[in-house]
Amino acid sequence: MKQIRVATRVRRLLLIIGGLLLATVPLQADPPGQERMDAVFSEFDRTSGPGCAVGVGSRGDLLFSSGYGMADLDYGIPISSQSRFFIASVSKQFAAASLWMLEQEALLDLDQDLREVLPELEHQPAPLTARQILHHTSGIRDLFDLLALADVGLDPHYSVRQTLELIARQKELNFEPGSAYSYSNSAYFLVSILVERLTGRSLDEYAREHFFLPSGMASTHFHDDTGRIVPDRVSSYRPFRDGYGRFIRDNLDRTGARGLVTTVEDLIRWEGNFYENRTSLDRFTEKMTTPGVLNDGEVLDYASGLRLGSYNGLETVSHGGNYMGFKTHFLRFPGEELAIAVLCNGSSISPSGYAYDVAELWLEEQMNTHTESMIGTYCNVELQSCLTIRREGADLFMERRMGDPVELSYIDEHRYSGGGWSLLWGPDRTRINIETNRTAPMTFERRE
Secondary structure, three states: OOOOOOOOHHHHHHHHHOOOOOOOOOOOOOOOOHHHHHHHOOOOOOOOOOOEEEEEEEOOEEEEEEEEOEEEOOOOEEOOOOOEEEOHHHHHHHHHHHHHHHHHOOOOOOOOOHHHOOHHHHHOOOOOOHHHHHHOOOOOOOHHHHHHHOOOOOOOOOOHHHHHHHHHOOOOOOOOOOOOOOOOHHHHHHHHHHHHHHHOOOHHHHHHHHHHHHHOOOOOEEOOOOOOOOOOEOOOEEEEOOEEEEOOOOOOOOOOOOOEEEOHHHHHHHHHHHOOOOOOOOOHHHHHHOOOEOOOOOEOOEOOOOEEEEEOOEEEEEEEEEEOOEEEEEEEEHHHOEEEEEEEOEOOOOHHHHHHHHHHHHOHHHHHHHHHOOOEEEEEOOOOEEEEEEEEOOEEEEEOOOOOOEEEEEOOOOEEEEOOEEEEEOOOOOEEEEEEOOEEEEEEEEEO
16 A cells, blocks of 8 residues: 655645645546446455445535445445445544534634633643644543553443543643644544533534535434434444454444544535535635644644645645544545545455545546656666666656566655655656665666
């Protein structure tokens, strides 16, 4: 699977300052057909194992959707684009939008001390804010690590009240709030408590009014009632003996950090709000994609439940999820107005790899433009040796005199890796600095 790493902080900050108002590049005239899309997911047996649903869209309009593998192995129900998945941490952007909505309704100041609203946190040694929750800079210890350390496990019959008490009993933070970044499911779980305290409604009810219904997301809800009937619900699985065993258990009622149930089609509808906002939240795109900033001024690559980055020269906004066998990835290319949702129900599946493979099909022309300037032969005088960089589609390969060609994995706009080497192109693409585990960077110059 290709390695994904975010672009430089300067590029990310410029992206936000521009308000994501980048000149859009139209999708290629001939998008990939069913056969090419099927090939990406060809490893999934449509009749005997878990798999994935995939949706591709632009500005909220569905361009392609399909299902691969089984939604329920007990009853032989296949996955479709209407299958409803728990999407794990991809849920966080919806909880984040709810925090912004509380501020808009003057129910919460994002910078006020949360101990005023949640007196259970009175033992915390420093002021905590909702803005820090948005960007994972609160320092609150992670819920699932706490459960593991308490020898309770990931999926206990542990109520919402007990979960809040566990977090409240912590008398120390990981760090001074605002001084560092550390992913915290505990902090996002607290969003569900904040919404209920300040509105008298559950996070599901609040999000449905302000986000799900206006966006046309009829198959989406926060699953805070374990007895709720969910049509087209997907079960999750893990490898077991000679086949698969059921993973999900029906006591997942803690929401905020995760807990959203949705479809790939509804996620594409949600994506449309970043271009034509139909939600109740004013300045939706600006608020949702503004990155966090630490106390020392460092700009993060994390916004409101969203990661800001780049892939093969194109800006990305994305987030992944992983919980109890549900593996998910939601990927947007704002400049190209393309969104890709991959929702899977097998613990051994890596959805992000499939999402980027799909992106390479739909944005092949744009990505080829980025890699075109890297193609060529590069030589080092000291070693008296040359190597050649060639391209297949959007992928780069390194060829040397000895050995088979090595596929290079994308890291950022100028850096790739492959065969245990790190390759860094200069800004003018006339040289590559290559570093190995035991050798400092050595420069290979382009030869015509």
